[in-house]
Amino acid sequence: MRILQVISSMGKGGAERYVADICVEFNKRTNVEVMLVSMNNINHYEFLTNSINFRVTTSKVLPSITSKSVIEIDDFLSIVAKFKPDIIHSHLFHTELLTRHLTDENITYVTSCQNNMPEFENMSARNIFKKSSLTKYFEKLWIINKYKACKNNFIVISKNTEKYYKSVLPKQLSSIHLLYHAINFERFNRVNYKRTVGVGKIILVYVARFVPIKNQQFLVDITLKIKNLGYDVETVLIGDGETKNSVFEKIKKYNLESNIKLVGLVDNVEDYLKEANIYVHPATYEPFGLVIIEAMAAGLPVICLNGKGNRDIIIDDYNGFMFDEENAELFANKIISLYKNQIQYTMISENAVKYAAEFKIENHVDKLIKLYELFISK
Numbered sequence: 001m002r003i004l005q006v007i008s009s010m011g012k013g014g015a016e017r018y019v020a021d022i023c024v025e026f027n028k029r030t031n032v033e034v035m036l037v038s039m040n041n042i043n044h045y046e047f048l049t050n051s052i053n054f055r056v057t058t059s060k061v062l063p064s065i066t067s068k069s070v071i072e073i074d075d076f077l078s079i080v081a082k083f084k085p086d087i088i089h090s091h092l093f094h095t096e097l098l099t100r101h102l103t104d105e106n107i108t109y110v111t112s113c114q115n116n117m118p119e120f121e122n123m124s125a126r127n128i129f130k131k132s133s134l135t136k137y138f139e140k141l142w143i144i145n146k147y148k149a150c151k152n153n154f155i156v157i158s159k160n161t162e163k164y165y166k167s168v169l170p171k172q173l174s175s176i177h178l179l180y181h182a183i184n185f186e187r188f189n190r191v192n193y194k195r196t197v198g199v200g201k202i203i204l205v206y207v208a209r210f211v212p213i214k215n216q217q218f219l220v221d222i223t224l225k226i227k228n229l230g231y232d233v234e235t236v237l238i239g240d241g242e243t244k245n246s247v248f249e250k251i252k253k254y255n256l257e258s259n260i261k262l263v264g265l266v267d268n269v270e271d272y273l274k275e276a277n278i279y280v281h282p283a284t285y286e287p288f289g290l291v292i293i294e295a296m297a298a299g300l301p302v303i304c305l306n307g308k309g310n311r312d313i314i315i316d317d318y319n320g321f322m323f324d325e326e327n328a329e330l331f332a333n334k335i336i337s338l339y340k341n342q343i344q345y346t347m348i349s350e351n352a353v354k355y356a357a358e359f360k361i362e363n364h365v366d367k368l369i370k371l372y373e374l375f376i377s378k
Contacts, residue, residue, distance in 0.1 A: 001372060002033045004085035006099050006149055008092040009040030010049065012239065012265050013209060014290040015091050015114040018181050020048040026137035027052050032369065035083050039094060047267060050192065055079060061097040065138035073101055078107070080104075087372050093117050097139070108375045113156045115287040116164040120141075134262045147173055153375045155179050155368075157288040158309035175378075177371055180312070181290045182364030185357055188270045188297035194300065197277055197345050202226060202233045205276035205300075206355075207269055207291045208283060210241030215305070217243070218282040220250045220328055223259055225332035235260045235280075240294055273298035284326075286310040295351035295358045296320075301332055301345065319352040 005023055010016050019036065026034040039060060043049060059076035063069045076098055080088070089110040090099045096111060103109060119136050139349070146152075153175040156162040162178050169176070169363040204223070208214035216237055226233040235258065244262065251260050266272065269291075273279070279295035279302045286292075286307030293313065295302055303319030304310060314322045321334055338345055 001031060001087065001369070002085045002372070003035075003082065003089060003372070004083055005034060005036045006082065006088065006090045006095045007036070007038055008094045010043040010045050011040075012044045013224045014181070014288070015112070018114075019137050020052075020292060021182070021184055021361050021367055022368065023052045023054075024048055024184075025361050026226070029365070029369075030136060035079075041099065044265060044267075057098075059098055060094070063097065063139060063142045065135065073098070080107075082259055084366065086376060093119050096143055096185065096364075100143060100150060100152070103146065103150040105150075107150075108372070109147075109150045109152070110153045110155060110375060111371070113154055113161050113165055120165070120168040138249055142171065143171070146289070151175070151373075151378070153177070154179055155371065157181050158312045159313070161287055161306040170374045175346045175375070179364070179367060179371065180359065181288050181293070182359045183290060183293050183297060183356070185297050185360045188273060188294045189353065189356070190274055190298060193274070193299060194346070195277060195337050195349065196342070198342050200232070202231055202278070202339050203276045204235040204278055204280045204335070205238065205272055205295075206263060206280055206282070207238040207272075208281075209239050209292075210237075210244040210247060211292065212243060213283055213285045214239075214241075214243075215282040215284050215326075216247045217250055218305075218328065219280060220247065220254065220256065220260065220330045222280065222282070222327040223256060224254050225257055225328045226335060229332065229336065231336060232239055233259055236276065237262050238264075238269060238272060240265050257341045269294065270298065273300060276300060277339060278303060279303065279320075280306070280331070280335070281310070282326075282331075283307045283310075289313055292320075293356050297356035299349045299353050301338060301348040301352060303331060303338070313353070313355075315351075317348070319348060319355045 007019050023034050023036045026032045035056045037057050057076045059073045061071055071222055087108050088099050090096055091112045119139050140193050155176050223235045279300040281304035287309040291312035304322050306322050306324045314320050
């Protein structure tokens with residue numbers, strides 16, 4: 001089986017990391033040949049892409065109702081012609097436009113619904129005259145027609161994303177399959193690594209892009225609350241993005257520079273997870289939460305906000321705790337309570353590792369290949 005994976009870029013992110021990991025795993029299989037194509041020169045995962053067949057394409061497709069459409073597809077078509085894939089599996093919206101512009105009846109097309117892509121939202125009456133809404137609506141109609149023509153298949157990553165796409169796609173496009181994301185478990189797991197809590201510093205960690213929905217601002221509030229309750233606390237924020245400066249300003253406002261570290265983009269996330277006590281995930285929306293599984297694999301209890309997609313992976317008082325309310329006092333009290341209870345902490349830590357082991361990339365790729373075979377046979 002020849003599989004072409006296509007993604008918008010290889011910037012830091014859950015979707016990008018997932019694609020790189022599955023390609024590395026595919027590369028180990030004797031019955032599979034895989035190529036990964038990115039639409040952008042940005043690549044924060046060279047340590048993974050160096051070991052696989054990786055290309056960057058100059059092609060792009062941007063249909064427009066308000067101006068001239070951009071159709072630059074020759075380079076991508078050349079890649080497809082040379083590689084001769086059985087499957088084209090696309091990730092994130094701009095790859096949908098590129099890969100479905102000209103389809104081939106001998107190729108099976110698969111869309112990874114990595115999040116609830118806003119381009120697929122149903123048009124509302126209040127937004128009908130907005131230029132941005134009209135553009136999205138036109139793009140949706142355009143891509144829906146392309147999907148129908150190639151009998152497109154969809155893979156969703158949580159029950160929330162499944163519900164979303166069943167509500168925004170026409171019933172004719174009914175090939176929607178739920179398959180949770182997966183991780184390189186061995187990379188994050190520390191065999192027999194036990195943490196002693198209750199003494200010393202509370203170390204929290206969060207890995208996410210600095211964008212509004214990732215809500216690092218709330219973690220500043222949580223840290224402040226814990227500090228004001230008299231505990232020595234350190235919060236490590238890993239990532240970069242548009243809201244990083246505003247988060248830093250809030251840190252300075254509350255004199256938390258010695259309590260909150262902004263470490264930027266890193267390749268060795270697993271080392272930071274190992275040094276932490278608790279993983280806190282304050283995102284207001286989370287399609288699935290791949291990094292939550294990584295934190296569990298490292299033995300970290302997870303305390304998070306209900307981001308919809310992560311409801312599928314948090315079992316309260318088993319591998320972590322989930323709150324519906326953005327309340328810093330609730331979060332702080334739970335963190336402190338868990339940190340002070342070694343017996344409960346160890347139990348949840350061990351449960352988290354067991355749970356994360358169910359999301360190994362090897363097993364996931366086995367399931368993915370079976371889905372590909374199902375799609376091809378239809």
